[in-house]
Amino acid sequence: CHILPRPPKGPRSLVPGKGRAVPETKCLLFLLHRQAGSLPLLLDPAPVLPFPSPLSPLEARLIDWFDLLARLGFDPWIEKIPWKRKWQPTPVFSPGKFHGQRSLVGYSPWGRKEYVVFLRLFLETAEQYFMAGHKVTYYVFTDRPADVPRVALQAGRRLVVLHVGSHRRWQDVSMHRMEMISNFSRQRFLREVDYLVCLDVDMKFSDHVGVEILAPLFGTLHPGFYAADRQSFTYERRPLSRAYIPRDEGDFYYAGGFFGGSVPEVYRLTTACHQAMTADRARGIEAVWQDESHLNRYLLSHKPSKVLSPEYLWDERMLRRPPLLRRLRYVAVPKNHAEIRNR
Amino acid sequence: LIICKVWKREVPFFLPLAHLRLCNMKLQYEEEPSQPVAQSQYPQPKLLEQKPTELLTLTPWLAPIVSEGTFNAELLHHIYQPLNLTVGLTAFAAGKYTRFVQHFLESAERFFMRGYRVRYYIFTDDPQAIPRVPLGPGRHLSIIPVPGPSQWEEASMRRMEVISMHITERAHREVDYLFCLNVDTAFRNPWGPETLGDLVAAIHPGYFTAPRHQFPYERRPISTAFVADGEGDFYYGGAVFGGRVARVYEFTRGCHMGILADKANGIMAAWQEESHLNRRFLSHKPSKVLSPEYLWDDRQPQPPSLKLIRFSTLNKDTAWLQS
Numbered sequence: 102c103h104i105l106p107r108p109p110k111g112p113r114s115l116v117p118g119k120g121r122a123v124p125e126t127k128c129l130l131f132l133l134h135r136q137a138g139s140l141p142l143l144l145d146p147a148p149v150l151p152f153p154s155p156l157s158p159l160e161a162r163l164i165d166w167f168d169l170l171a172r173l174g175f176d177p178w179i180e181k182i183p184w185k186r187k188w189q190p191t192p193v194f195s196p197g198k199f200h201g202q203r204s205l206v207g208y209s210p211w212g213r214k215e216y217v218v219f220l221r222l223f224l225e226t227a228e229q230y231f232m233a234g235h236k237v238t239y240y241v242f243t244d245r246p247a248d249v250p251r252v253a254l255q256a257g258r259r260l261v262v263l264h265v266g267s268h269r270r271w272q273d274v275s276m277h278r279m280e281m282i283s284n285f286s287r288q289r290f291l292r293e294v295d296y297l298v299c300l301d302v303d304m305k306f307s308d309h310v311g312v313e314i315l316a317p318l319f320g321t322l323h324p325g326f327y328a329a330d331r332q333s334f335t336y337e338r339r340p341l342s343r344a345y346i347p348r349d350e351g352d353f354y355y356a357g358g359f360f361g362g363s364v365p366e367v368y369r370l371t372t373a374c375h376q377a378m379t380a381d382r383a384r385g386i387e388a389v390w391q392d393e394s395h396l397n398r399y400l401l402s403h404k405p406s407k408v409l410s411p412e413y414l415w416d417e418r419m420l421r422r423p424p425l426l427r428r429l430r431y432v433a434v435p436k437n438h439a440e441i442r443n444r
Numbered sequence: 445l446i447i448c449k450v451w452k453r454e455v456p457f458f459l460p461l462a463h464l465r466l467c468n469m470k471l472q473y474e475e476e477p478s479q480p481v482a483q484s485q486y487p488q489p490k491l492l493e494q495k496p497t498e499l500l501t502l503t504p505w506l507a508p509i510v511s512e513g514t515f516n517a518e519l520l521h522h523i524y525q526p527l528n529l530t531v532g533l534t535a536f537a538a539g540k541y542t543r544f545v546q547h548f549l550e551s552a553e554r555f556f557m558r559g560y561r562v563r564y565y566i567f568t569d570d571p572q573a574i575p576r577v578p579l580g581p582g583r584h585l586s587i588i589p590v591p592g593p594s595q596w597e598e599a600s601m602r603r604m605e606v607i608s609m610h611i612t613e614r615a616h617r618e619v620d621y622l623f624c625l626n627v628d629t630a631f632r633n634p635w636g637p638e639t640l641g642d643l644v645a646a647i648h649p650g651y652f653t654a655p656r657h658q659f660p661y662e663r664r665p666i667s668t669a670f671v672a673d674g675e676g677d678f679y680y681g682g683a684v685f686g687g688r689v690a691r692v693y694e695f696t697r698g699c700h701m702g703i704l705a706d707k708a709n710g711i712m713a714a715w716q717e718e719s720h721l722n723r724r725f726l727s728h729k730p731s732k733v734l735s736p737e738y739l740w741d742d743r744q745p746q747p748p749s750l751k752l753i754r755f756s757t758l759n760k761d762t763a764w765l766q767s
Binding site: 313322327328330331349353404410425 | 485488489490491492506523
């Protein structure tokens, strides 16, 4: 019961059992009446259905319909062919507490323009430290697929390159991340992986990062604010923005560079953030820390079931390492900000 | 046995509503309701603060250990209330144990999951002896007849079987979470949604300071409840366990299978059901652990490390009960 049925390939009727093609407009109208629903998340763990829940025939067809749209060119995020290395499935150790679910983790390191240069170090260290012994799929979003480095991957791990459009401003790059993860969650991640971990690529792994991070929804404490008062968190403070958080509210300041969870939860999060960012754009406002502000707004109302300490996201050059952090697992790689961001 | 549709709601959460709204040229976000969960005012959680409790707050497998000071009850209520959950509570009152039901239910009405929908399932061989206790709104009592026990040990061994059967027949349709408690007990202080979890165990009050080699596990290798020296996390009490209905089903069924296997081998575990429960919790670790506040023994003096006793077994004459 943990395996999703794959929707059948090829053109066929959109209405189950009827044998005739339904015009696309009818499907659109139907969707307008359905609520995507955003169920609040419980702490231990969500009673909202854990990842594999069987798709109803209608849902399977809707997903397939959007795939069809993408293939016809309606969707700008056209996927490139998967990386050449053949993925061989191997028996995988599944820890008891995950109850036999496939622990296949997808990632989306954020590689654009000059950020592709960080990708090699990211992938090499990920091969050493990230989810060792588990099945992993790296999903790399990039506008330069030809520049994606060839890194030797261990058995059971593969890399998928997703070709996306370019943006001039790094802020736009950051903002579109939510939209793309949301789209791809729906289009393919749901069928391919159990958990999704969304990471910045201008970083490297320096110590073990394993299944201890997995949860229906998790965030990471930003290394600059774990000891700060909520009034000094750099939340968006203008009420006009959808990311607004008043000064007397807030649990933690979460980092935009490391979040994740089960695919349905990540889909919900990224969709909500993307909608909020679109609403802000319509009002002519951009949140102070772009997608990170919206992420914080979302995680305030939809509390994560797990929170990772700053061991899981650190910057050694900017911050003195306090003794309470015994291991640094995922750290920033030095770069010239101005040079890279707006060239 | 197959459980169909254990969860009471199925929401298609991957409908691409966002995609549609982008297609719609006129963005209508002004009318949208702004933020989901109503915020309650509560102090900021601080990563570096002093430990709120002397007790361990997290097991090595990252399950929370719940005790007073580790959670904000009002905040949890804000999160759980809108979910319209129904919580079930089973208790076995066969033979002389029927006289505990009144006090048990009255204390549950005062303290157990106030503000939530609750279903009490009282299993008894004498339905007439169960008193009618007035219940609050949204709370229901079901009395389920079971055959009378011939012996005290026999009664406690059949609980696992009865609970698992009951889940498949009824509870999976009626409740989201289920707790299985002993009836010769009473609630003393609020027992709320902090106890809800996938699979929940409670630490036995008599052994929470003892080293693992002193736990009264079943030590005969021939039993399915056997736990070797050098193994063991906590000694859990058989009087309290629970969780999501599906998980409780798997758990009780697993224990029942172990009990049956032992019966076939002509062996009865040292502490009957509790031994099997502990064996099972060792291999299928609970996702949440309740401190001894949630299962106390009134005969013991309350130590300063336990701030608020919420549930305890009554002082009683066990010899008379077992006769």
